[in-house]
Amino acid sequence: MINRRNFLKLAGAVGAAMFLNLHGSSIVRAIEQAGEKGVKLIWLQGQSDTGCTVSLLQGTHPDIYDAIMKLNVDIRFHPTIMAAQGKEAMAALEIEPDVLVLEGSIPDAKFATVGERPIKDLFKELAAKTKVAVVAVGACATYGGIPAADGNVTNSAGAQFHKSKKGGALGADFKSKAGLPVVNLPGCPAHPDHILLTLSAVILGAIPELDSMGRPKLFFNDHIHNQCARRGYYDRGQLASSFHETDFSYEKCLYNLGCRGPVTYSDCAFRKWNGGINVCMNGGAPCIGCFNEGFPDEMSPLFESIENVPTLLGIDMGTIGKVAVVATAAGIATHAVRRGLTKKPGQKEEDK
Amino acid sequence: MATEITIDPITRIEGHLSVTVKVDGGKVIDAQLSGTMFRGFETILVGRDPRDAPVLTQRICGVCHQSHRIAGVRALEDAAKTNVTEGARKMRNLIEAVTTLYSHALWFYALGGPDYSDAVTKSGLKRLDPITGRGYMEAVANQRKLHEVLSILGAKVPHQMTYIHGGLTHEPSVEKIMQMKTRLLEVSDWVGNTADLPAVLEDKLAGKPNDYSKGYVLNDVVDWAVYALSEKAETWGVGHQKYISYGVYDMADGSSFMPSGVWDGAKVIPMDEKKITEYVKYSWYTDDSGGVTRDSPVPRIAPDKAGAYSWAKTPRYGTMPVEGGPLARMVIAGLDPFDLRKNLGGGAEKASTFNRTIARMQEALVLRDKIVEWLGEIKPGEKTYTDFEVPKDALGVGLWEAPRGPVGHWTDIKNKKINRYQVIAGTTWNATPKDDSGVRGVMEEALIGVPVPDTTKPVNVVRVVRSYDPCLACTVHVLTPGGKKYSVQVT
Numbered sequence: 001m002i003n004r005r006n007f008l009k010l011a012g013a014v015g016a017a018m019f020l021n022l023h024g025s026s027i028v029r030a031i032e033q034a035g036e037k038g039v040k041l042i043w044l045q046g047q048s049d050t051g052c053t054v055s056l057l058q059g060t061h062p063d064i065y066d067a068i069m070k071l072n073v074d075i076r077f078h079p080t081i082m083a084a085q086g087k088e089a090m091a092a093l094e095i096e097p098d099v100l101v102l103e104g105s106i107p108d109a110k111f112a113t114v115g116e117r118p119i120k121d122l123f124k125e126l127a128a129k130t131k132v133a134v135v136a137v138g139a140c141a142t143y144g145g146i147p148a149a150d151g152n153v154t155n156s157a158g159a160q161f162h163k164s165k166k167g168g169a170l171g172a173d174f175k176s177k178a179g180l181p182v183v184n185l186p187g188c189p190a191h192p193d194h195i196l197l198t199l200s201a202v203i204l205g206a207i208p209e210l211d212s213m214g215r216p217k218l219f220f221n222d223h224i225h226n227q228c229a230r231r232g233y234y235d236r237g238q239l240a241s242s243f244h245e246t247d248f249s250y251e252k253c254l255y256n257l258g259c260r261g262p263v264t265y266s267d268c269a270f271r272k273w274n275g276g277i278n279v280c281m282n283g284g285a286p287c288i289g290c291f292n293e294g295f296p297d298e299m300s301p302l303f304e305s306i307e308n309v310p311t312l313l314g315i316d317m318g319t320i321g322k323v324a325v326v327a328t329a330a331g332i333a334t335h336a337v338r339r340g341l342t343k344k345p346g347q348k349e350e351d352k
Numbered sequence: 353m354a355t356e357i358t359i360d361p362i363t364r365i366e367g368h369l370s371v372t373v374k375v376d377g378g379k380v381i382d383a384q385l386s387g388t389m390f391r392g393f394e395t396i397l398v399g400r401d402p403r404d405a406p407v408l409t410q411r412i413c414g415v416c417h418q419s420h421r422i423a424g425v426r427a428l429e430d431a432a433k434t435n436v437t438e439g440a441r442k443m444r445n446l447i448e449a450v451t452t453l454y455s456h457a458l459w460f461y462a463l464g465g466p467d468y469s470d471a472v473t474k475s476g477l478k479r480l481d482p483i484t485g486r487g488y489m490e491a492v493a494n495q496r497k498l499h500e501v502l503s504i505l506g507a508k509v510p511h512q513m514t515y516i517h518g519g520l521t522h523e524p525s526v527e528k529i530m531q532m533k534t535r536l537l538e539v540s541d542w543v544g545n546t547a548d549l550p551a552v553l554e555d556k557l558a559g560k561p562n563d564y565s566k567g568y569v570l571n572d573v574v575d576w577a578v579y580a581l582s583e584k585a586e587t588w589g590v591g592h593q594k595y596i597s598y599g600v601y602d603m604a605d606g607s608s609f610m611p612s613g614v615w616d617g618a619k620v621i622p623m624d625e626k627k628i629t630e631y632v633k634y635s636w637y638t639d640d641s642g643g644v645t646r647d648s649p650v651p652r653i654a655p656d657k658a659g660a661y662s663w664a665k666t667p668r669y670g671t672m673p674v675e676g677g678p679l680a681r682m683v684i685a686g687l688d689p690f691d692l693r694k695n696l697g698g699g700a701e702k703a704s705t706f707n708r709t710i711a712r713m714q715e716a717l718v719l720r721d722k723i724v725e726w727l728g729e730i731k732p733g734e735k736t737y738t739d740f741e742v743p744k745d746a747l748g749v750g751l752w753e754a755p756r757g758p759v760g761h762w763t764d765i766k767n768k769k770i771n772r773y774q775v776i777a778g779t780t781w782n783a784t785p786k787d788d789s790g791v792r793g794v795m796e797e798a799l800i801g802v803p804v805p806d807t808t809k810p811v812n813v814v815r816v817v818r819s820y821d822p823c824l825a826c827t828v829h830v831l832t833p834g835g836k837k838y839s840v841q842v843t
Contacts, residue, residue: 045367045368047391048414049366049367049411049412049413049414049415049417050366050367050413050414050415051411051413051414051415051417051510051511052414053414054414054415054417054510055414055510057492057495057496058496058499058509058510060496063492063496064492065489065492079361079363079364079368080363080364080365080366080462080463081364081462081482081483082363082364082482083363083364083466083471083472083482083483084363085359085361085362085363085364085814086358086359086360086361086362089361089363090360090361107391111391112368113368114360114361114368115360115361116358116360116370145411146391146393146396146408146411147391147396149396150396151395151396151397151398151399152396153395154391156391188411188511189414189510189511242737242739243516243518243519243521243737244735244737244739246521246522246737247521247522247523247736248522249523249525268508272508273503273507273508273509274496274499274500274502274503274508274509275496275500275503277500277503277504277531278503278504278506278507278508279507279508280507280508280513281507282507283506283507283508283513283514283521283522284507284514284520284521284522285507285513285514285516285521288407288513290511296404296407296408300400300401300404301400301401301403301404302401302403302404302407303401303403303404304401
């Protein structure tokens with residue numbers, strides 16, 4: 001069984017020691033309690049593609065076996081991995097979960113059912129009974145994602161948001177029995193480290209500090225652009241003009257090909273994917289802003305640069321979140337033009 | 353008297369599926385399938401930049417997370433008449449092959465295999481026990497290595513990012529090739545040397561203990577086969593026994609390594625995309641909503657239509673009900689390594705739960721060997737991108753094979769915007785209602801005659817369903833929403 005020392009090692013390995021600083025002694029208590037009873041977890045899938053579950057399997061620090069077995073998690077329901085099916089599976093939902101995970105967005109009753117019951121009803125009932133935290137995993141569960149994009153005929157939304165607007169399936173005021181709003185882990189898919197570290201922390205009773213979009217600040221406190229390996233090329237005005245020169249060896253920034261790194265919060269450029277092997281921009285692919293609450297509508301058209309995307313440049317200034325994005329986008333746009341013209345090396349982003 | 357059994361949800365598949373069977377005399381006499389989740393992708397796509405479609409439709413499925421992106425890109429490149437470079441062709445084949453190998457391994461150990469595990473059915477196959485089985489644990493570790501390879505090729509997975517209109521966003525290098533090779537050889541060792549399979553089988557039949565130095569997957573496949581035969585899995589889950597493949601893996605000479613074609617029950621005939629047709633008599637759409645897919649309109653819903661029982665449409669090759677997936681691909685390619693289906697499954701072209709599973713693992717072995725060969729053909733520094741421009745007005749068709757069946761995208765571009773988009777996914781061919789002539793869907797038909805000696809334990813029903821490796825997120829995305837009915841009952 002895991003003990004405090006093991007968990008410190010686990011958390012330290014991925015820079016999550018901050019959880020411990022915030023909630024050190026309660027973690028120790030929670031570990032002891034979890035060791036005795038096991039933490040009951042339910043994983044529901046709404047309008048999902050199972051991509052976040054597949055992403056979860058790619059976690060390495062910790063991997064899924066560390067997180068589940070050593071933390072003594074009792075997964076009562078997960079459609080993709082559970083042995084049971086049909087009525088037996090549905091009976092597993094008749095509990096008060098400690099942690100409720102949602103993968104996929106929540107539409108009106110008729111568009112997603114399980115066991116002949118609308119998932120919307122099930123999700124709301126289970127959320128009301130959840131003792132510690134409801135965790136929304138992925139672009140769809142957090143902010144609605146593709147099913148909730150324009151043309152959304154199923155009235156789909158995320159757990160507690162639709163795009164950047166609070167509300168969603170559970171409503172703006174929802175709190176778990178422990179008094180927590182929905183913990184949002186966006187991304188398409190969500191990053192396995194984000195999922196496993198947040199779940200580990202929540203299971204151990206350490207609640208990460210959340211920002212205004214319900215995200216743990218630890219993972220979402222800076223723009224992707226600022227941690228990008230190509231950032232230096234941007235600063236020097238070395239911008240790729242076509243996909244002929246997007247391989248890393250050409251030493252170009254992907255800004256003009258549609259990169260959304262400058263307007264999207266996530267630590268993915270630093271953390272990288274699949275055991276730290278690669279990330280979109282390093283592979284020559286411009287960021288599509290899959291962590292952004294406006295994905296996909298406010299990111300489209302994906303292969304046009306930020307300056308050419310009308311919603312990003314402030315046609316709709318209705319929400320605070322968007323104003324922040326617009327301010328950044330406008331700053332970046334003028335910045336990029338200036339860089340392109342002057343090509344002065346060494347200048348910092350702050351001097352805009 | 354017939355007993356009706358509804359299993360909802362069917363777990364350990366991708367997505368939301370419900371199945372209802374009628375059992376009489378210990379056998380299934382009727383079956384209906386219903387997908388229970390819908391998103392409306394095509395509606396969301398209308399009016400968008402055509403280049404966004406592969407990125408957005410990729411997210412139809414997070415398990416075969418390359419397949420829709422590839423089909424979408426191929427539709428775009430067909431519309432723009434773009435031919436990609438040799439470098440892109442080779443890298444793309446590798447992406448497809450590694451994806452299929454991962455998907456098949458995950459199916460065997462985590463999705464379908466547990467139905468034959470000791471934990472579920474007292475078979476003695478403890479390695480296939482869900483989550484705690486050694487095989488499951490090894491599969492999680494090895495699929496992760498294959499995802500690392502896909503991440504080197506695709507920048508991140510699931511939902512890789514480098515496969516775009518005109519080619520690939522990066523070029524091969526010595527470093528990347530070596531990083532991939534190391535991992536692929538490790539996975540190859542775990543699988544075992546393909547050529548050793550007959551020896552492993554002979555040892556097993558001779559009652560010798562498992563020799564895992566010959567490969568874990570080889571041993572597990574043989575163990576599974578011996579147990580499945582004891583359950584007579586070669587005699588049930590049969591279905592229509594006609595197959596379709598769109599063809600997959602582009603070769604330098606323009607052919608496909610796994611060719612396209614249709615097995616009409618006696619022979620392979622050429623596959624003509626213009627014959628792909630969808631029927632709607634038993635679906636909640638107006639009768640004029642079906643037709644030849646490349647020309648068919650956006651379907652209009654008819655939720656109160658008499659006799660309809662599904663949101664899924666029914667794709668057919670002309671009027672022929674055809675099965676898609678690894679068995680279909682292997683039959684059409686004329687491949688039956690070590691004559692396993694011929695000698696153990698009652699015929700290389702015969703359909704059954706046994707043959708469907710064995711064909712999947714045969715394909716995995718074929719790919720295990722091809723992947724290393726194809727990796728060796730990739731040259732560092734090869735160019736991977738060709739100029740691409742969205743055409744003003746065009747229809748593009750992208751046909752490809754997902755691990756679980758044929759995936760087709762049709763993009764209708766008007767004034768450089770998406771005017772109409774159609775998707776038929778692999779599972780759509782298999783998990784459909786009856787067609788206009790009353791002929792059952794592929795999986796429905798396969799359920800007929802399945803032995804259910806104990807109606808409280810319909811394990812063979814879920815074994816048949818899972819033998820198709822169904823992906824419901826892929827299937828049900830195509831449905832137009834509306835209507836009141838969301839659960840399906842046998843009438």
